[in-house]
Amino acid sequence: MDLKISNKMQVVRGSVIRQMAEAAASRKNTISFANGNPSSDTFPVEDFARFAADSFRDDPNSVLQYGLSQGYPPLIEAVKARLTQKWGISFEQNDLLIVSGGQQACDFASKVLLNEGDVVIVEEPSFASCYNTFRSYGAKLVGVPMQPDGMDLEKLEQALKDYPQTRMLYIIPSFQNPTGFTTSMEKRKKIYALAQAYQVAIFEDDPYCELRFAGEDIRPIKSLDTDGRVLYAGSFSKVMAPAFRLGFLVFDKALTTRMIVSKQCTDVHSSLLFQHIAHRCMTQCDYQAHLALCQDVYRRKSNLMLSELKKTLHPSIRCSQPEGGLFLMLFLPEGMDSMPLVWEALEHGVVCVPGSGFMIDQDAPNNGIRLCYSTASEDEIVRGAYILGNLSQKWMEKAGF
């Protein structure tokens, strides 16, 4: 074949998460803390099935024919109403596009705003599939370390100074993937002020915000946005079902035309049946009760994993304390690489993802281990935490801790 791969697609990286998932799939009886999937216990399957049947019966063409690129209008209105009521996001100057999952929100933010050679400043570690999306538009990535209350702001400001070609900040404000950290309101305000000062956009990726199971809600940066620089992405993947491939993107009205053309250039519109189902879930069910159920599931699992880890984990290993979402992160002592421990855990039947999979440079050693408590059963969480804890004792002692 004499075809050449485009420059921008030569630099994207394979997913370490997918690698671990495949390694796990080739073994029997593994306990997976690797997949960032929501718990299937949270899927309201009977509602979904009933709504699907209703749609096919009542007005099949409305879920089978081509639809509007911006999205199904009643769903758009329902999402806007919730974002205003719950998060204080106004739609006087903002608009909303239904997208095929949060990943597509990242794709469109990049498509509409990034030129080749632009810099995107990212939290590090963070969700590597979005790193790849930025790379797929020829952007360069600059990382700013995460702290338990959000990005290190001194390093953020330094990066903004060092890289005047910065066009965008990428932030997961709530129950971040992979750390489980949540950016404080104080830091959200300062990050926004820095974005204003340096005239950069913020891509605020907030798929977990409805999954808070402890502490107080913190409003998104988008709610502070007075000059249209924040693009705010939400997702139905974690509160309804991932395979719906449904999310939304909020942006200044000045971007509406380009966002709609982006949609027309890629997949024309998102699946209508799922848009109808999502709308019915939000308006014909007790949506608040459904979210409370999701939160209960993750509160229970998170608490269980933390308390079980506490029993056996070597004391030199720190552990994040998420107040929501699907993940927590273990941190080995600074300078240690988690990879050998992750592989040995796999040998013992426990799959987790090394922190290196969430770094710009996946090949550098990293001391983090992401643990998803969302899909494992309670029994698996107990057994898996025990295995990890015992291994950690062995490893840390060997390393002289």
Next chain:
Amino acid sequence: MDLKISNKMQVVRGSVIRQMAEAAASRKNTISFANGNPSSDTFPVEDFARFAADSFRDDPNSVLQYGLSQGYPPLIEAVKARLTQKWGISFEQNDLLIVSGGQQACDFASKVLLNEGDVVIVEEPSFASCYNTFRSYGAKLVGVPMQPDGMDLEKLEQALKDYPQTRMLYIIPSFQNPTGFTTSMEKRKKIYALAQAYQVAIFEDDPYCELRFAGEDIRPIKSLDTDGRVLYAGSFSKVMAPAFRLGFLVFDKALTTRMIVSKQCTDVHSSLLFQHIAHRCMTQCDYQAHLALCQDVYRRKSNLMLSELKKTLHPSIRCSQPEGGLFLMLFLPEGMDSMPLVWEALEHGVVCVPGSGFMIDQDAPNNGIRLCYSTASEDEIVRGAYILGNLSQKWMEKAGF
């Protein structure tokens, strides 16, 4: 707002088709020959509803959780089998990705192969949403006129000579949108030979190939491809339902990794429920009979529109004779602009799309008018053809024909 739109998204164009659809929507009782939608008479709604119910009942997680980026393996196998059996496409050196509609196939072909400044040679007129996709990757478009048996090959070769930065040819080989023309086997072979000689890729977009209602099947260029330069796209939008947002892309195995990463960068995977439904439609129903039904619907409508137009259309207006698909095209005498006639037709309640909407330069006069016979009822086709025919008499006489 101080955010700037990316260079590549500054040059995309709004869709004339969507403009006409909106103009039509604001009037009552219009007859639409504008939308390229399939006929809803062809949707096997009861099968869809039953398969959806079965999936939700039997194994809900398999249609609700995250799935494989490449696609649902049984659907991949069913599509490969059909492409081999019906079209002679081999999968020894080729691979297949399930995509969210044919448009996404165009997006990924562009993402993986195009650099900014590359040239894509396109049939002209052709499907403008793909023009926009190419533009969204910074490509420049060069048009080659369509003839009833395919591209003008002399002009194609001249364009290849004139633009050495050409990376890709864009071709709709069967029942082309908007002309209804089909590229002959002779021209398919020559186009492939030219692509070899000039070392360019071919993006072969074939969403209508299963809708042949007259004449003999012609194999796709992909079936001739010995060196992996053809990327072949198919779609379920016209043979199942557009809102499934489901299609596929066939490409050389050397591109597999990049194609899968493209999927992970944009929407992770396509809707699983629809992949399951599509697989069941292909394997548990009489798929051949379903396709025959689709073909019957379009044969009947196409024949009716052609015979009705013949009664009143001014003889100076040529009309394409499609052997399949959803469209035909009227051609006013060379040099005439169809736009005023299209607007007057709209005043008289008939919506169609001017040929200019399918040109690289949408603002230049164009003598074509695309008529979709797919969604109008038989009564509407008769009345609409009568209105168009009478208007054409008036216009042509006024123009001195």
